[in-house]
């Protein structure tokens with residue numbers, strides 16, 4: 001962003017209220033927007049027959065970006081789930097890398113084209129490779145938390161999933177074990193209202209995922225997952241507490257899946273149009289933009305400039321990635337088994 005930004009007089013005070021620096025607020029908007037524009041381009045590539053499958057995080061960007069920004073990059077571990085493009089971007093994934101992943105290219109840093117798209121993993125960024133089987137990452141995170149505790153390593157592990165996945169055994173085992181051993185694990189649940197076709201009421205007998213934490217003696221919080229600042233301000237204290245030995249924490253971010261489950265889904269068959277229209281009014285990007293604009297943090301021109309930068313980045317990433325090499329058949333087993341020297 002340019003150094004010539006003009007500010008209204010009360011902006012400094014408002015920034016302090018947010019407990020976020022101006023740079024952090026800019027990063028928030030940039031990463032949320034990058035995630036959305038990437039997902040839009042990915043879906044277009046899918047419809048053109050260029051990308052096999054898209055599972056997007058539209059509507060969940062605020063939750064993902066706010067949560068990831070509460071972590072120490074490259075130190076804390078993350079065991080994310082398939083929609084978490086926003087988490088990956090905050091932790092350092094570039095637009096070009098995201099497109100390599102989508103297209104299953106040889107140089108995709110997540111799996112070199114071996115996994116399905118959106119199956120994240122990056123050793124240097126401490127992003128744990130994931131399975132298609134939902135919620136298994138909760139147990140991986142618990143194991144990493146135990147290792148950190150035994151080694152007296154002051155790190156935190158954040159793991160995430162959708163609310164539907166909290167009905168699986170792994171969720172309950174992970175919460176139970178983490179609570180008994182007071183592990184530094186943040187269980188971050190992105191409640192987007194649906195597990196494919198099933199709405200919340202059909203997924204669980206309690207109104208909130210956060211209610212489930214009580215049964216395991218875990219502290220929990222619910223937050224408006226469409227509000228990136230609120231998410232950051234909820235996750236950050238939980239992370240700090242876990243780092244100090246305070247044990248695990250469950251956070252439920254109430255958000256909404258603005259798109260169908262995946263590029264292969266027709267959501268008009270199971271969700272009311274009116275419901276979707278109501279949630280579109282709470283789009284996290286619009287909400288953030290109007291909040292920082294109304295509060296005088298950023299003038300409109302600066303936000304427009306971020307939009308332009310992101311659009312250019314996405315255009316470049318898609319064009320560049322399509323020209324990159326595919327994996328070679330003879331490399332099918334590389335990075336699968338450990339090379340023995």
Ligand SMILES: Cc1ncc(C[n+]2csc(CCOP(=O)(O)OP(=O)(O)O)c2C)c(N)n1
Nearest residue numbers: 132133134161162163164165192194195196
């Ligand atoms: C154990 C298991 N059962 C079923 C599936 C198929 N499946 C993939 S995503 C999904 C829905 C999960 O819903 P939720 O946890 O709410 O996450 P969301 O997709 O809504 O973000 C299901 C059932 C799977 N991958 N693993």
Ligand SMILES: [Mg+2]
Nearest residue numbers: 162163194195
């Ligand atoms: Mg869901």
